[in-house]
Amino acid sequence: MLLLALTTDKIDLVTDAAAALDVHVSYVDASNTTLVPSGAGKQNTAITTAATTDILGAPGAATVRNVKTVNIRNKHASQATACTVRFNANGTAYELFSVTLLAGMVLEYIEGVGWFTVANARLDRWLRVSTDYVNATTSFTDVTGLTCNVESGKTYNFETHLIHAENATTTGPRFAINGPALSAIQISILDIVTIGVDTTTLRSG
Helix, strand or coil, X not given: CEEECCCCEEEEXXXXXXXXXXXXXXXXXXXXXXXXXXXXXXXXXXXXXXXXXXXXXXXXXXXXXXXXXXXEEECCCCCCEEEEEEEEECCEEEEEXXXXXXXXXXXXXXXXXXXXXXXXXXXXXXXXCCCCCCCCCCCCCCCCCCCCCCCCCCCCCCCCCCCCCCCCCCCCCEECCCCCCCCCCCCCCCCCCCCCCCCCCCEEC
């Protein structure tokens, strides 16, 4: 149960990046003496900047506001942002929950359940390139369409199928996994090439 009991109580959200967030809060108001419900409502907020934003206003006089649900979705295509939900008691803030929301992730509160995050569904899908990707240099480049956001402290498993053909006369294809600093990584490779002008050389780096 999350209650706003005074006309100076509210819920705010602190974000640290210019990600586009949609916030929905639903609540029920009741008399603060009899606890008889007097109404229900919702508050929707759109956030696009790094800021401290009120996401639920204070109740009226002699009223207690019971928060039923909070939904905070990062709908930005790529920008992650740290989100801290706070109980603001007349200017004194108390942190309730803090998490980094990757693009597509949702932070939710449900009365009787508590706070939890829902991962970006796109991380559970196949990533595919729509056209052939050509790198005619000797330097590594990211393959367009095969990148996704990751969250610090998490363990990720992935499987990759790359159909490739080389056209260099002296150097075969080289592949690498690029990303933030990793504490450990294990890679297994099965490489079969049937099209090429010379013997394939596979390197990882």
